[in-house]
Amino acid sequence: MDGIRYYDIRHVAGEVTHIDIDNSVIESAGTSFFDQAVVRVLGPRGWGIMTVDNYQRPRGDRFSDMINSVLGVASITGEEVEVADARRGVLDVPAMRKDPRDVSIEEKTSILAGIEKSARLEGISSSRANYSERHDTVTFEDSSGNEYSYSICRCGFGIMAVASRDGVVQMGYERLHSIRGLPIRHKQDIGAAAARRAIELLDAKAAKGGIMNAILDQELAGVFAHEAVGHASEGDLVKEGNSVLSGKIGEKIGNNILTIVDDPTLPEFGFEPVDAEGSAVGRTEIIRRGRVCAYLHSRETLAALGHGAAGNARAMPGEPPLVRMSNTYIENGDSSLEEMLETCRDGILLKGSRGGQVDPGRGVFQFNAEYGYLVEGGEIAGMVRDVSLSGEILSTLHSIELCGNDLLMHQGYCGKGGQSVPVSDGSPHLLLRSAVVGGSGTD
Template identity: 75%
Template sequence: AILDPELGGVFAHEAVGHAAEGDLVKEGNSVLIGKIGEIIGSPQITIVDDPSLVEFGFCPVDDEGSATTRTEIIRAGQMKSYLHSKETMARIGDGTPGHCRGMAGEMPIVRMSNTFIENGDASFEEILESCRNGILLKGSRGGQVDPGRGMFQFNAEYGYIIEGGECTTMVRDVSLSGEILKTLHSVSMVGKDRTLHPGYCGKGGQTVPVTDGAPHLLLEDAIVGGCDVC
């Protein structure tokens, strides 16, 4: 299956970013607990949260007064860092603070900012040709994630059946589901056409501006609409 940049960005934010938040790790509600230094995905995958990037989630100083910086959650498939407040950093370590934000009048909590999958070196045409037979999933209509169990289910807006390396029939009501870590290992090609999408993220009754994004991604194995698709 091929994910377009919008759906790939949703995967980066919802499936990986939330699981990397230090408060969820501290509470024991993350599939990424104890994974620092481990290979948890394909060497093609680098996932970043960067509050210092001037996009919709831009935040040069967080709400605890910590200067923000680019944080690599995963680098070349290896788990590198959690996202922290000062409190979660002191409790579990393995990262840097600077990821604590709150709405006006609310207690700041660990939040993402600009979360994305870094560009690879493949063109979309190369990814399509490599897929040969499968499905291209486009857009996002929401979904759900269980960061503790490491499971997700996302609804695409629509898709195209891929036959012989070409997009053919359009399909609707398609979904992508699976295990977070298995899906990270399944990424075999990463495009060089990263696109960022602004939005809002809700957590703990608070909503903050964020950005997520990705290039096109090729998954060697995926569960789409209840069926295994390679």
């Protein structure tokens, strides 16, 4: 196999169960199954990649024929790609407290229906609950003899409640996902919480935008860590020159209280026992006490940039690995929420997340809270809706003045390059000075 510097094959087979209950109608409750492999070959210059359905390892010469055909695909590449050596090792997948396969789909549907029903409080005009359960069996081999195999189950649910009154429509949304087994038992209170939020928001005022002090709750501050810092630390973006953190290693970009970490070894929703190109996973301190320490890496970006370790290559089944976050969080500081409210004096407390987006090259982020409260004279005052936060990454990091002591993680999915991977984000409460807050209110 002349001209081949490296190859790997990552094969993922599994099944996905979805249950969708919409306004008490069971829309669907069923299982689908898939089997896909990605073959990557590093030729004299760049990568050749082939996606294969229903992969069975070819025998004898047919294996080398397959590898050589993928090498042929690489013939149009021009970049001289190098891959760094990386530590190997596979963690055990944390044991599940309750294996969802031991519970019938009929029972899961019934439990989910209970959660959906609990959201139908007076004033709720629509409620919808979704359950998803995914079993992946991953098998990997590469040209250096590295091999591994593991199975993992990820499951969870979301509940949305819509409240309406006199033409005003608002929604509340809650979700819970886990790698630790079936998370839907005894969760009816979560459905009711989503419903109560939607009803409360009917009376909330639209937030008035402007520049003000802002306290971010753990969920929104976690999204901030993910969107504003996590993406900009991804080695592929840094390598392309498409990140404001390019060339910033060792530089102080935030207050001493700020430490931001990505850690795939944590038993959270973004857990990976090993990364998608066979590297051992580990904790990366992206920012340590306000100073940029490391980027997140694949073997390729590590070779190009240094500063960090490989272990953040992740992939959806049937897709090539990209540099991705896993469990990303801001470490605890020592401030209490009361202290933050007192220091904030007048401003806004932003809670929950409706998602966000970042332009890492320009260094600009935007994300929306689910709701918020005005802060007046250090006290929590009226509720506001449709409130967002945007800003420039570097100036916003400097404006983090207080960091709480109440770290919480939240689960979600992160999209990049057409791929969606499970992640968790977390943070304690944060106080930002002079944040750019958006809202459609006018008075």
